[in-house]
Amino acid sequence: MKRVYLDHNATTPTHPDVVRAMQPYYEEIFGNASSVHRFGREARKAVEEARKNLASLLGAKRADEIIFTSGGTESDNFAIKGVARALRDKGNHIITSSVEHLAVHNTCKFLEKNGYSVTYIPVDKYGIIDLEAFKKSITDETILVTIMYANNETGTVEPLAEITKIAKERGVYLHTDAVQAVGKIDVNVEELGVDLLSLSGHKFCGPKGVGALYVRRGTKIAPMQIGGHHERNRRAGTENVPAIVGIGKAAELAGKNMAREAARIRDLRDRLQEGIEKSIKEVRLNGHPARRLPNTCNISFEYLEGESIILNLDMEGVAVSTGSACTSGSLEPSHVLISMGVSPQTAQGSIRFSLGRVNTKEDIDYLLKILPPIIERLRKMSPLYKE
């Protein structure tokens, strides 16, 4: 059966070059990067090489501004809790958006239960945060702003440079969850002016279980994982050398290929979107039509529920996803779409198509062939649909 993977915002297939780069670090160069002997030194060299690659992809001034973690969720936890703890004497107020990934959202909720106060900035119908509301929400107590760069469900890209500028004027740290942005669009920490930035390896063809937190030099942050002196006392634990080598290689490849790949993928995404809009009635694009990741397309199919569409596509070999009700282990419709003012009913019928390196025009044409009859069949079954 044909297999078409259109769920790259969930995870990406590891690039074969990444797998090849990692291979020697299991059996041959297996040393502990903290060891003094040759085995250790070889591993250390590889870790620092990877750090440089990541720093270069992000346009960071210094490689030691990169701290390796176990992934995006740890990076988000580390950034938010680490700053909250380090600046506890300065204030207890944190600002975030209403459309964050749960790694940020629930970390903020956790801090709220632990004596911090959190403001959730609303977004417009495209998912872009309300800059005026944001400006007004900053108080003398504010110690951190954490706002994502690109949304995982809709692909909407936030005006991060403007957000950072506002935060800087008030002397407040800015953290961004750039897990979906890195490797898909240009992410430059100097141009964006961010103090902290989370990223995850497996979202851009690297391995799972490894990520990084960019921490601008001089930023006060308390370590979350306590133990040895790894990562300059900021994140204890023996470095996951093969995975770090992998994310380093993925960063190198992204730096080399991103511009070309993004243009190719954008064309495919637009072909998919236009194809659906042309062949299926009563669909609605969720997210900003232009200020959006080139690979993401979130569409609501009216009168339907997302999981029934996913299961039907899965039976035809196509993998997509939704953040909506009854699918992701949660029964609530997507908080992202609801925050954008999408009705619960329409949010329920939303599907996220997210493209990547492995996709071809044939993949998109296959989807466009099988999707309309699925939608028609399900709508005929829906009590809401009137032909």
Add this chain to the structure above:
Amino acid sequence: MEREYSEKVMDHFRNPRNVGEIKDASGIGKVGNPVCGDIMNLYIKVENDVIVNAKFKTMGCGAAIATSSMVTELVKGKTVKEAQSISNRAVAEALGGLPKIKLHCSVLAEEGLKLAIKDYLKKSGKPLDDVKK
């Protein structure tokens, strides 16, 4: 956490039985699930106190569609009284079980059925006493 559907669920999802409406239905049950927003319309045709036909229209997830399909299968040929005792557990069991997080979907099927029967009893002027809410 068990998240996968049983083969029986997938069979009823893939090939749902009794999709549609009954024009001259004896009773109609329209229910919405407040938990996840699923919606179900269940139609029954009763002759001599026996449910001779049942059809449904559902907007919902795989479990919602499969339980709708199964409940229409279960009620056919049963007396109204027998049908009243069909619980959501019975529907789920007939499907070989449901993932825990999807059990609430079978409640939709039970309530749809109860409402359709209530509607039938009301329309035919029969007492509603022994109908459980």
